[in-house]
Amino acid sequence: MPTTPSPINGGDTAWVLISTALVMLMTPGLALFYGGMVRRKNVLGILMQCMICLALISVLWVVYGYSLAFGKGNAFIGGFDWAMLKGVGQDAYPDYAPGIPHQAFMIFQAMFAVITPALIIGSFAERMKFSSFVVFTTLWLTFVYCPIAHMVWGLGGFLRTLGALDFAGGTVVHINAGIAGLITALYLGKRLGTDKPGMHNVPFIVIGAALLWFGWFGFNAGSALAANGLAANAFVVTNTAAAAAALSWALMEWIFAGKPTMVGTVSGAVAGLVAITPAAGFVDIGGALIIGLLVSVICYMMVAFVKAKLGYDDTLDAFGVHGIGGAFGALATGLLAQKAVNSAGADGLFYGNPTQFIIQIKAVLFTVVYSAIVTWVICFVVDKVMGLRAASEDEVMGLDLSQHHERAYTILD
Amino acid sequence: MPTTPSPINGGDTAWVLISTALVMLMTPGLALFYGGMVRRKNVLGILMQCMICLALISVLWVVYGYSLAFGKGNAFIGGFDWAMLKGVGQDAYPDYAPGIPHQAFMIFQAMFAVITPALIIGSFAERMKFSSFVVFTTLWLTFVYCPIAHMVWGLGGFLRTLGALDFAGGTVVHINAGIAGLITALYLGKRLGTDKPGMHNVPFIVIGAALLWFGWFGFNAGSALAANGLAANAFVVTNTAAAAAALSWALMEWIFAGKPTMVGTVSGAVAGLVAITPAAGFVDIGGALIIGLLVSVICYMMVAFVKAKLGYDDTLDAFGVHGIGGAFGALATGLLAQKAVNSAGADGLFYGNPTQFIIQIKAVLFTVVYSAIVTWVICFVVDKVMGLRAASEDEVMGLDLSQHHERAYTILD
Amino acid sequence: MPTTPSPINGGDTAWVLISTALVMLMTPGLALFYGGMVRRKNVLGILMQCMICLALISVLWVVYGYSLAFGKGNAFIGGFDWAMLKGVGQDAYPDYAPGIPHQAFMIFQAMFAVITPALIIGSFAERMKFSSFVVFTTLWLTFVYCPIAHMVWGLGGFLRTLGALDFAGGTVVHINAGIAGLITALYLGKRLGTDKPGMHNVPFIVIGAALLWFGWFGFNAGSALAANGLAANAFVVTNTAAAAAALSWALMEWIFAGKPTMVGTVSGAVAGLVAITPAAGFVDIGGALIIGLLVSVICYMMVAFVKAKLGYDDTLDAFGVHGIGGAFGALATGLLAQKAVNSAGADGLFYGNPTQFIIQIKAVLFTVVYSAIVTWVICFVVDKVMGLRAASEDEVMGLDLSQHHERAYTILD
Amino acid sequence: MKLIIAIIQPHRLDDVKRELYAADVNLITVSEVLGHGRQVGVDEFYRGVKETGNLLRKIQVEIAVNEDYVEPSIKAIIKGARTGKIGDGKIWVLDLPRVIRIRTGEEGSKAIG
Amino acid sequence: MKLIIAIIQPHRLDDVKRELYAADVNLITVSEVLGHGRQVGVDEFYRGVKETGNLLRKIQVEIAVNEDYVEPSIKAIIKGARTGKIGDGKIWVLDLPRVIRIRTGEEGSKAIG
Amino acid sequence: MKLIIAIIQPHRLDDVKRELYAADVNLITVSEVLGHGRQVGVDEFYRGVKETGNLLRKIQVEIAVNEDYVEPSIKAIIKGARTGKIGDGKIWVLDLPRVIRIRTGEEGSKAIG
Numbered sequence A, B, C: 001m002p003t004t005p006s007p008i009n010g011g012d013t014a015w016v017l018i019s020t021a022l023v024m025l026m027t028p029g030l031a032l033f034y035g036g037m038v039r040r041k042n043v044l045g046i047l048m049q050c051m052i053c054l055a056l057i058s059v060l061w062v063v064y065g066y067s068l069a070f071g072k073g074n075a076f077i078g079g080f081d082w083a084m085l086k087g088v089g090q091d092a093y094p095d096y097a098p099g100i101p102h103q104a105f106m107i108f109q110a111m112f113a114v115i116t117p118a119l120i121i122g123s124f125a126e127r128m129k130f131s132s133f134v135v136f137t138t139l140w141l142t143f144v145y146c147p148i149a150h151m152v153w154g155l156g157g158f159l160r161t162l163g164a165l166d167f168a169g170g171t172v173v174h175i176n177a178g179i180a181g182l183i184t185a186l187y188l189g190k191r192l193g194t195d196k197p198g199m200h201n202v203p204f205i206v207i208g209a210a211l212l213w214f215g216w217f218g219f220n221a222g223s224a225l226a227a228n229g230l231a232a233n234a235f236v237v238t239n240t241a242a243a244a245a246a247l248s249w250a251l252m253e254w255i256f257a258g259k260p261t262m263v264g265t266v267s268g269a270v271a272g273l274v275a276i277t278p279a280a281g282f283v284d285i286g287g288a289l290i291i292g293l294l295v296s297v298i299c300y301m302m303v304a305f306v307k308a309k310l311g312y313d314d315t316l317d318a319f320g321v322h323g324i325g326g327a328f329g330a331l332a333t334g335l336l337a338q339k340a341v342n343s344a345g346a347d348g349l350f351y352g353n354p355t356q357f358i359i360q361i362k363a364v365l366f367t368v369v370y371s372a373i374v375t376w377v378i379c380f381v382v383d384k385v386m387g388l389r390a391a392s393e394d395e396v397m398g399l400d401l402s403q404h405h406e407r408a409y410t411i412l413d
Numbered sequence D, E, F: 001m002k003l004i005i006a007i008i009q010p011h012r013l014d015d016v017k018r019e020l021y022a023a024d025v026n027l028i029t030v031s032e033v034l035g036h037g038r039q040v041g042v043d044e045f046y047r048g049v050k051e052t053g054n055l056l057r058k059i060q061v062e063i064a065v066n067e068d069y070v071e072p073s074i075k076a077i078i079k080g081a082r083t084g085k086i087g088d089g090k091i092w093v094l095d096l097p098r099v100i101r102i103r104t105g106e107e108g109s110k111a112i113g
């Protein structure tokens, strides 16, 4: 039990619990978003990987993950004091979240830990061996996610102490997952016989994106950890940035490809949601519009031109959208943050505080480097021990039949 | 910042924020509901129009829409004081909603502004040019939605002053969108080569209807703007009316077409949700049952018999369900409202106050006339400037390929 | 109006209302979960039955169901005092739920009454006549659900008085529905021409399972009827058990069938959610892990081996998952409950109180026997009066076309 | 007897059916196919990547007829399917030496209709 | 060699397959088609609008066989597919002058099986 | 004229198309079919119940060609489709006495291309 009992606030608790449910729904949402983008023969491969993230990490998190990320430790990682949720009870733990049960904070954080490795799936889609995926994800949670979460959000964490602003996970979640995605895509190499997304079911992509948008209100506004003005601000800027980015991606397509597409529009929305994530509790509506309008321009360029040039197979653009969008958002936070929005935050460069921008750059660089190196090591180890990529006949047959012995749709019945 | 700071209530704020998220989800829900009803080649056309409503209006609303609808102005329209959310902050604005951040009220209202033009899509489905749709929607929001919202809900609004009861948008949302739908359907004329709904994916229709029902709890019960007994009442009557209307539509089909259908049952549910919308904070369970059971009878007649007679192509029955159902609900509110349910409301005709019924008639008529005329003008202007209807070869090819250069489903992969 | 006015708490009310919305969404979620599992020609049959449960029971519940289940009565059934919600108002009814409007408690309970008969559908899928289904469901609600709910949860209910622990419906919902499923499957006999599930759309199954998981947070954590530490505990153990059970079902498949499947993984998650339901407010994380890990082992054995041996056609395993999983959970509650988690609960056998385990066994046995007998009588009566099973040419044609005169998907358009 | 196979534009199916029924050809079998021909498809774009749409949706209609129905059937198909634009499709006529009606076991001309 | 094309009721496919395998005909190609014939479909209703169901789901089975397998195949199909009700479908038998196995390049009778 | 029907592995379609275009055979019709042959499918499992996967996804390609294009087409198909593993599929060649272009009403060799 926490040492300082503090009263539980019903409104705040209701808000954090429902936010947790919303964030939980994002992982199946992501499954659909990604699942609709692959070829018919690989859709269950995607859904399975996402749902296994939800199941596996939910368990690992209560067993040791939460303790490793948020428990007492050093500047880089927590400890095992809270393993099996020992001492994580129904009372509040005010150092993280006064007013709500410690367990509510813990489970809210669990959903962030679930979705982060799930994001990476987009980069190595259609070609990873399932058993290796399970091992990869376990190692990645332990050696990449938990440390980064601790450094950015944990008591005593080194980037937290440095003063890096990351309201809801721009570095911890998006840059982290995006870079890991790039590394896995490079490590595995291209898919066999295709270099295009399959896009077998665009309505699924749209349902998925809608659930992501919906869930992101919990992700960002829930990160206020209270039902107050700051939550409302986060909610509003989240919606605004998503909307602005959807429009500007559609516009980019209208200019460069002749017509705005459905896939592009929702990709833009997701890019906007990614970019506003670190900023949601620190910027106002003007900042949200700027972030939203610009992030799609950058991500579109990345996905449509740079990727094609460089030739890596970031299948569903986890790097192009989450990595790039997350980095942009984290830096933009250093420009556009305002104490007027959140007195517990800081002013950014545009509000007279250049130091904050430097800090943000440092945090981004550190995350990029750490995530890249450790992810590469994990890929290497798993590959040597059990092989990371599916056998080529399995890849040709499709992951659904080869990895899971089932098919997504019957043809005749 | 509002002039009268008033304390923020966590429970109410949690309720309004989550209600906002629920209402946001209704637009993708509507996209599926409509998208499943069209032919395979037009499904992305529908999804895109709905998602663009979400993106475009979310931005327009914070830029000027909210100010125009709810800002200080005259009896017919607000002003530009709150443009770019100047002065719309984290504190409460008690004249609209004490106890919750002004921004929470603003973003809750944003979602209503988003879904209203999206409802119209059902009437002109499968044949509007996309670029013209974007212009049409922008103009319609500005010149139809914002004024009507101001008149009915805005401080000093003329129908509000008149005493018209519209708890959650019977006039502002449903009659308004339904009439606009009828006008666009008449203006554009029939689709080429078909006069039936395509119904390419009924499960999508059901998922969409389920999300609408789910989101409508936020729409109606959220309109209490607090987590209190009135919200519970609105929640209960909303569910009851939806259920009763689903049953009575199914029954109509059983009688007139031999079997109850899935599409009919969920159409009935939506009709019930529409009709209870203006009444949700004013009627009790008896009123909800009456409204629910009757609205489907009326809408079914409209859709199955009257439409066929009159011969306009209200493709997915936005007018038949939302226009007619909304008008019925607004009038029924004038009959069935009770001060015993909501002391801030009024008694209806059946509770001894015939004046209220007259007021409701006036509000309905005014909305019908205003919406019809201005919508027609907008159609005319857009048509002359850029053409409102898709080229006929584009219509034949389908809106997905012709307007968005993509297809919803792959056939082979 | 209740006799003891007690103040309404905004946070608790927000939590119960949103939980109600979540539980409402479970029925469409179940529709997809089941709908994806049948053959293409029967999917609307499933969706329709589920949506009719939502519509029909929502109405029956406010008319007389709530009163029969929760109204004043004897040890076995309530009365008609609260019919038409007379006296069920906006104030709290502290004997059931202090701090929230009585109507909020009523509508929360409504959603449980809705989903319980919907669960049964899985057992008799693809072969019941629709009109008979409607009559069956009405009778079952009245003569099975309402009495059992009263006995377990109603004031003066005999199993409640006995001290049986059922936090969110292990006996009332899952055992009850599971046993009823088994009886209907036995009564109707096997489907014609197939004995396998159709699995026509696995992504639908996954979307459905995701919505169930999401909604179950409302089901279990909402059953705390307040936004407090107990709700957080219920939330955490619910998520943990679902996750653990998903993993262990996947593992069983890996061992016994060579590969983990998507359908298996989400079936496991549902089994875990079922089993934790009675326990959610009484066990801690250790208990949740044990319950989750074991329930899938038992249900998998049941579904993969025992069912095949015994040869009844429990089409979608409503008995195998809900009946067996629910019974396991109710018994496990008698082993693993702790007063340390919930002082209003009791200790289980493992915490020194063997009596509780005996009580749980009694409650399970009573529910099994009562549900089995009355369900069989209802089957018999409906069958004699109007025939329970669809005509065999209707079954061959599929329920969509034969019972509803519509098809789920177009082939050409 | 002949087996007539026609590849047509999807949106002409209703017209083709109408013309065939008018010509008293009432028994047909229809399926969805993809065609690559002279007709140029619309380019599709997915996340900025162009995909040249080279397989277009078409409908295949199969009709087994007696000799004296061959010309009327072909005329009816052309009447229903022709738009005059590239992509209207083809008609193939194959010899069909033998036809059996499953229900009755009848063979030949009387089995065909 | 002959190419046998059968249009059957969807729910008879399993029986047809079983009968064919029993007759030692193991190689078949199956697809989903829509048929319009004598069989009257169920009227469908969408929002009160009746749609006369005139294209019914059918299964098309294609089998390439040597001459001596023709009769057994036809018998097997009939045995599996016949319900005796209108809609059971047709069997068409076409001449098949040439068959090639892609894997080996073999031609003729030995390529067929 | 001949009607060439090839049943191939789905993942070879792009190669087959490429080879055909290279051989100047540009007009093709493609559809999705299910095949049962020598190739053994993967067993599928649904809730622990094994289903022997005996209908595998295949692609059917139909090409109507003049006589002098027959050999090049067959060669191209084999080149594109052959993996050397069981399941590569078959090519059937049928006589095609008559071809009509719907757009122009042209018949025979000049209608084919």
Ligand SMILES: Nc1ncnc2c1ncn2[C@@H]1O[C@H](COP(=O)(O)OP(=O)(O)O)[C@@H](O)[C@H]1O
Pocket: D007, D034, D035, D036, D037, D038, D039, D056, D058, D085, D086, D087, D088, D089, D090, F027, F028, F029, F030, F062, F063, F064, F065, F101, F102, F103, F112, F113
């Ligand atoms: N020789 C052929 N072999 C196979 N299919 C063909 C052939 N010629 C045409 N088709 C089919 O007919 C369709 C229309 O042909 P196309 O060349 O586009 O137009 P047109 O028939 O008007 O010249 C093609 O998409 C293809 O499916």
Ligand SMILES: Nc1ncnc2c1ncn2[C@@H]1O[C@H](COP(=O)(O)OP(=O)(O)O)[C@@H](O)[C@H]1O
Pocket: D027, D028, D029, D030, D062, D063, D064, D065, D101, D102, D103, D112, D113, E007, E034, E035, E036, E037, E038, E039, E056, E058, E085, E086, E087, E088, E089, E090
């Ligand atoms: N002459 C034909 N040409 C094309 N398809 C046919 C022909 N005759 C029958 N069919 C196909 O066979 C199916 C069954 O035929 P139908 O006339 O309904 O029953 P039956 O074969 O028992 O007389 C039709 O739906 C159609 O697909």
Ligand SMILES: Nc1ncnc2c1ncn2[C@@H]1O[C@H](COP(=O)(O)OP(=O)(O)O)[C@@H](O)[C@H]1O
Pocket: E027, E028, E029, E030, E062, E063, E064, E065, E101, E102, E103, E112, E113, F007, F034, F035, F036, F037, F038, F039, F056, F058, F085, F086, F087, F088, F089, F090
């Ligand atoms: N005689 C046949 N009749 C119909 N379809 C056939 C025949 N032979 C092969 N096929 C089709 O070709 C596919 C591949 O055949 P298979 O026997 O598996 O491999 P291979 O052609 O390499 O011997 C089958 O799945 C089936 O669709």
